[in-house]
Amino acid sequence: MHHIDDSLGFILNHAGRRLTLLLALRYQPYDITTEQWSVLNRLYEQDGISQKELSRRAEKDQTNITRILDQLERKGLAERKANEADRRSFLAFITPKGRELNETLLPIENEVIRLVQDGMTEEEVALLRRLLKKLTHAAEEAIQEMGEQS
Template identity: 55%
Template sequence: MSIKDSLGYVITNTGRKLTQQLTLKFQPFGITSEQWAVLHWLTEEDGITQRELSRRTEKDPTNVTRILDQLEKKGWILRGANGEDRRSFLIFVTESGRELSQELLPIEAQFTRNMVQSLADEDIAILRRALSTINDHLNNPR
């Protein structure tokens, strides 16, 4: 079997290309697609710990630390003291971070629409269900 016939390869290769293309769209704003995803999660609810953010985004804590360092350096988030646990910080989105996230939201939405424009609505629903099922299985292997 050729590697190109491997479903794992197809999923990984497609995901990598999607990430690269979206990052190119975000490049004029000085943010990667991965950084934007974390920032956008925080705009939905900030004031959470890095551990909680890692759990919600399903990202490795070390990777989240690296992303947060970049977001903080660019002034889009702040880390504040956690009154319940002195070993951790609470993460807050700055006004400029909130504005950037909202500015990029329609760009990401249009990118996604373009990505699936050749698929029927039914195929999109099937793809979403299939990928969600795979993700759920990976989170909870039997």
């Protein structure tokens, strides 16, 4: 008999939700959600990108990116400016306040990851990383094949 607790999809989803919750609890004092931080961190990595590119990098749809950028702008962490090359789009930028907050949050994220990796060897962590990337790649290929069929 197959138990859902043994399903790889369930295990991955559960682990992801637990990590997100742990990070959310650590970020609560800074009044930022993990979803907002993922977008802020992408802007920290590369500033002045289009919302479309930000959407791709943050793996969020355009509607969610717009909503998250609205929230980040209200908090003074990001801003949008007209794209001189394409008047129909905007470029997103991190503000100095957003950069400072991200530099505060990065070590917290690193600490959460260290905490959950406690008890794992470097080899196990490296293997887990490789296997998760392999699984993600296989899922992406399957999604593309389905897109080509429809």
